[in-house]
Amino acid sequence: MSKALVIGSVALDSVETPYGTVDSSLGGSASYGSVAASYFAPTSLVAVVGTDFPKKYVTWLRNRGINLEGLKVENGETFHWSGFYETTMSQAFTNTTALNVFEHFRPDLTPRQAKERFVFLANIDPELQLHVINQLTNPELVVLDTMNFWIEGSKQTLAKVIKKCGLLLMNEEESRQFCETRSLIKAGEELLKMGPRTVVIKKGEHGSLIFQKDGVFSVPAFPLRKMKDPTGAGDTFAGSLTGYVARLRKATPENIRRAVIVGTAMASFVVEDFSLKRTLRIKPDEFQSRVEALYAMTVMPKLNGKSLKPYAK
Amino acid sequence: MSKALVIGSVALDSVETPYGTVDSSLGGSASYGSVAASYFAPTSLVAVVGTDFPKKYVTWLRNRGINLEGLKVENGETFHWSGFYETTMSQAFTNTTALNVFEHFRPDLTPRQAKERFVFLANIDPELQLHVINQLTNPELVVLDTMNFWIEGSKQTLAKVIKKCGLLLMNEEESRQFCETRSLIKAGEELLKMGPRTVVIKKGEHGSLIFQKDGVFSVPAFPLRKMKDPTGAGDTFAGSLTGYVARLRKATPENIRRAVIVGTAMASFVVEDFSLKRTLRIKPDEFQSRVEALYAMTVMPKLNGKSLKPYAK
Numbered sequence: 001m002s003k004a005l006v007i008g009s010v011a012l013d014s015v016e017t018p019y020g021t022v023d024s025s026l027g028g029s030a031s032y033g034s035v036a037a038s039y040f041a042p043t044s045l046v047a048v049v050g051t052d053f054p055k056k057y058v059t060w061l062r063n064r065g066i067n068l069e070g071l072k073v074e075n076g077e078t079f080h081w082s083g084f085y086e087t088t089m090s091q092a093f094t095n096t097t098a099l100n101v102f103e104h105f106r107p108d109l110t111p112r113q114a115k116e117r118f119v120f121l122a123n124i125d126p127e128l129q130l131h132v133i134n135q136l137t138n139p140e141l142v143v144l145d146t147m148n149f150w151i152e153g154s155k156q157t158l159a160k161v162i163k164k165c166g167l168l169l170m171n172e173e174e175s176r177q178f179c180e181t182r183s184l185i186k187a188g189e190e191l192l193k194m195g196p197r198t199v200v201i202k203k204g205e206h207g208s209l210i211f212q213k214d215g216v217f218s219v220p221a222f223p224l225r226k227m228k229d230p231t232g233a234g235d236t237f238a239g240s241l242t243g244y245v246a247r248l249r250k251a252t253p254e255n256i257r258r259a260v261i262v263g264t265a266m267a268s269f270v271v272e273d274f275s276l277k278r279t280l281r282i283k284p285d286e287f288q289s290r291v292e293a294l295y296a297m298t299v300m301p302k303l304n305g306k307s308l309k310p311y312a313k
Numbered sequence: 314m315s316k317a318l319v320i321g322s323v324a325l326d327s328v329e330t331p332y333g334t335v336d337s338s339l340g341g342s343a344s345y346g347s348v349a350a351s352y353f354a355p356t357s358l359v360a361v362v363g364t365d366f367p368k369k370y371v372t373w374l375r376n377r378g379i380n381l382e383g384l385k386v387e388n389g390e391t392f393h394w395s396g397f398y399e400t401t402m403s404q405a406f407t408n409t410t411a412l413n414v415f416e417h418f419r420p421d422l423t424p425r426q427a428k429e430r431f432v433f434l435a436n437i438d439p440e441l442q443l444h445v446i447n448q449l450t451n452p453e454l455v456v457l458d459t460m461n462f463w464i465e466g467s468k469q470t471l472a473k474v475i476k477k478c479g480l481l482l483m484n485e486e487e488s489r490q491f492c493e494t495r496s497l498i499k500a501g502e503e504l505l506k507m508g509p510r511t512v513v514i515k516k517g518e519h520g521s522l523i524f525q526k527d528g529v530f531s532v533p534a535f536p537l538r539k540m541k542d543p544t545g546a547g548d549t550f551a552g553s554l555t556g557y558v559a560r561l562r563k564a565t566p567e568n569i570r571r572a573v574i575v576g577t578a579m580a581s582f583v584v585e586d587f588s589l590k591r592t593l594r595i596k597p598d599e600f601q602s603r604v605e606a607l608y609a610m611t612v613m614p615k616l617n618g619k620s621l622k623p624y625a626k
Contacts, residue, residue: 182400182401185536186538206516206519207531209533215606217610218531218533220531225496225498227496254614257613261613262616293528298530299530300611301570302608303604
């Protein structure tokens with residue numbers, strides 16, 4: 001089994017949804033990503049927090065076996081995001097973003113971290129993502145996430161990072177925005193031509209589309225009946241995907257598709273409660289039964305060849 | 314092979330999309346539905362047109378082998394819809410709706426039509442849909458379509474029709490509106506409890522969800538790269554679905570799922586051109602290759618049991 005490296009933000013989130021609120025709970029892309037990855041492979045984290053970062057949260061991460069050598073503590077306050085979701089919970093609205101110590105985050109890897117082969121590069125400034133990629137000495141799979149902010153403000157740099165990653169993640173709107181097209185199919189194919197061996201377009205409740213040289217693949221979302229807080233779904237998806245490919249050791253197209261199923265199942269847990277509460281208590285049987293449910297959802301009974309011939313008048 | 318019966322509107326449509334315009338071209342739910350069904354089973358049509366209805370369009374339908382005994386010609390003008398789609402083509406906007414002879418459409422079936430077992434009841438007043446269902450003597454599958462207009466104005470009657478149909482079709486927004494929930498999963502399950510043995514929620518570019526006693530199934534949309542006019546996609550889906558189940562003779566849950574794949578493939582053609590232009594020239598090989606592409610899109614490589622066990626720290 002190989003290991004996984006997760007680089008991104010560790011934050012304190014204050015979130016309000018129609019189902020409740022939390023104040024300064026553990027959040028950030030690297031928190032969600034590393035906890036998810038830790039279910040499948042030994043995981044290291046590279047991020048920064050302030051001196052106010054609660055010990056309780058360090059314990060949460062440590063209890064998942066995450067290597068915290070790369071979690072720097074700097075003088076100042078931890079990155080704090082405060083926001084809310086309206087009834088549909090399809091979009092996050094920001095009240096305040098206090099970058100604090102995260103503003104000067106510079107992910108310089110140790111020689112050991114630079115040798116990691118399975119890396120989830122969560123949503124941070126594309127300049128920093130490029131800086132990380134340039135330090136990696138033997139990457140087998142770099143999973144790249146981003147957001148509309150960088151598409152609007154740093155498209156050229158982002159394009160450079162996309163060229164160098166192995167798997168690009170975008171949500172529907174980001175892919176349409178980046179490629180200036182309404183068609184997700186066109187967007188996915190265009191992004192694939194930029195360099196990544198896989199592009200995954202995340203469509204929330206509609207699942208995801210996987211673009212690879214061999215074609216387009218569709219994976220449904222797990223049919224959730226309740227959702228309390230969508231925060232962290234994308235990072236959980238990406239983190240578990242990275243961890244699962246690390247576990248399988250080779251980033252073949254088929255292994256990537258397997259890992260998308262694993263990521264889909266894992267992301268269905270995180271949204272069932274606030275922060276990492278639900279993700280921290282996933283039982284192996286629950287996980288396995290969601291994976292099996294995803295397979296069952298896509299069982300398409302075969303058509304026999306004769307019945308495919310159109311009726312001749 | 315059994316036969317298919319399609320009941321709905323035959324209309325003249327004037328449509329504008331970003332890709333062009335057509336004036337008084339053949340449209341209406343029963344036109345799209347019956348032409349699509351005719352690829353798979355001998356099909357009859359029940360609808361009404363005015364004396365202005367062009368002979369050319371009668372020939373289009375007749376050339377598909379459609380039994381037009383039920384196409385009444387009444388004094389007055391044919392139902393005429395005029396509308397447009399904006400850039401995203403996700404929603405039809407109406408300029409004018411002239412019901413004309415369709416205003417007094419009353420689908421009284423002949424004894425032979427009443428014996429039909431596979432029926433597509435396209436979007437008309439639920440009172441009329443109920444009137445049709447009550448005439449059917451031995452239905453094996455009644456496929457029901459509707460629209461937001463009836464959900465807003467005739468919900469009680471629509472609920473009665475839903476109870477009596479075998480397969481209910483709704484699009485995303487209709488299902489959310491009818492069930493007053495944001496969750497498509499909750500909506501589908503609630504609609505299923507009302508009586509139909511299958512509920513299909515159509516999600517356009519995101520494919521469809523199939524709800525049956527055995528669970529939820531997901532079918533992707535065919536990955537189209539160009540779309541000229543979305544008019545008729547839903548009716549083509551429903552018509553070919555009905556025709557295909559008729560061809561298979563029994564409305565088993567598996568046959569319904571097979572037919573959803575067929576409907577998905579057929580609907581991908583109609584939107585490639587205006588009116589029925591593209592649908593009327595589908596070649597068997599083209600159709601078969603789109604069905605195969607849909608299967609290929611959902612191939613999910615298996616995970617081996619051991620690799621599903623979460624990594625133990």
